[in-house]
Amino acid sequence: MNKALTEEEAAALPLSDRVFEQLQTAIVKGTIPAGSKISEPELAKSYGISRGTLREALSRLEERYLVVRSPNLGARVVTLSYEELIDIYQVREALGGMACGLAAVNMSDEEIADLGRLLDDHEKSIHEDEGSSYYQQEGEFDFHYRILQGSRNGKVISILDGGLYQLMRMYRYQFSTSTPRPLQALKEHRRIVEALAERDSELADLLMRRHIRAARKSIEERRQQSLERKG
């Protein structure tokens, strides 16, 4: 979740930056569907800007892995295949573990206590939903986002928060996936926070990696089941 800008800050941004954010959101939420061809004249008209400005935004989206451009053929919103999603989970596992290990060293006591309180809130909302799902989108990212910031490593923050999280959100919107094992996931989160509080960097790393791998396995199993249902 990128840092939310105030309305003032947003208004001071160049048009191309604003359109970049709007496009990113529209792509992630599927308003501009995955795989669709982007028509510059049409899109520029609907945003009320010139094509040159739009192209700047598209250039940046290309580097964020959200669009693919081919010379003379224009831009297309990426389709995130299952294989690519697995690739991303593998990256996320490696970086998430590392970030968590660093957070065990770098997060303040107050930040870690706050994280525990966040999990209390999450537990409440699970019970209100009668245990059928864990988080709202932002909720889940909130836990991971907090730890990511706690790593104090600007580069891993840029990579995850600047690109990969958007791709994963896009997949979520596309396939309406939510966490299927809420109480187990919450328990794993709590153990991660314990490791952070104990400043056990290696254990925090391991637990986070295991947690993300479990999410990946769950996706793999669900895909296997749906293949069998079709075969």
Place this chain on the structure above:
Amino acid sequence: MNKALTEEEAAALPLSDRVFEQLQTAIVKGTIPAGSKISEPELAKSYGISRGTLREALSRLEERYLVVRSPNLGARVVTLSYEELIDIYQVREALGGMACGLAAVNMSDEEIADLGRLLDDHEKSIHEDEGSSYYQQEGEFDFHYRILQGSRNGKVISILDGGLYQLMRMYRYQFSTSTPRPLQALKEHRRIVEALAERDSELADLLMRRHIRAARKSIEERRQQSLERKG
């Protein structure tokens, strides 16, 4: 090292793509020095293109972490601080280990044997240099590049090859760093290749992470020494 294009392929690319590559190279090699202000009119003139085209390239370079842009103030080439370099090495350690673990599964026998031959070549070149340095720039990346490709994970390839490697090369050009422990590094490489050949994913992951961490420690030590020399 990005895949080299043939001259035909390069000529078929849009101007903005070509300028993007040229700019990236100029920034990495320090032709456009780190920290310097980019003058769009001047640069566009020297490349013989319009400012609009240049801005598209700059938009992409912004997302590659090579320039920083501020509204109404223009773009500036990043300065890579020591702290940021350490951040990058931490990311590289996590991703490099993971890529190597995947390569142990996914690389063909032929690819792995080829990698061993590559190390033979590297050993020869060390002896020709009388043990004073390990590789040419591309040489070092060649080993890591090979393993990265062998991971078959498109996302980690994009992240490392598309961005972080350029930043690290930039730092190398800036500070003329080369590997200070060539024979030890070569030995570590050989052990990594052994783990690949044995298809031992976990060991390959561990050895690669250790190898990259050793490089980071070496940098940290050298910085410590130079601080003491100054203090």
Place this chain on the structure above:
DNA sequence: AAATGAAAAAGTGTCGACACTTTTGTGTTG
């Protein structure tokens, strides 16, 4: 000499037009 304010110059962001490429539609032929 230093500080201040205004004007000029330079730079940034955006626009719409033009040249080139690709796609679509139409007419002709087999």
Place this chain on the structure above:
DNA sequence: CAACACAAAAGTGTCGACACTTTTTCATTT
């Protein structure tokens, strides 16, 4: 009816001009 060729339409890449913002220069005041 299908295949092919050509023209028209639409889209892509790039350009230079204009509006706005920042920096530099110059003149005036303290």
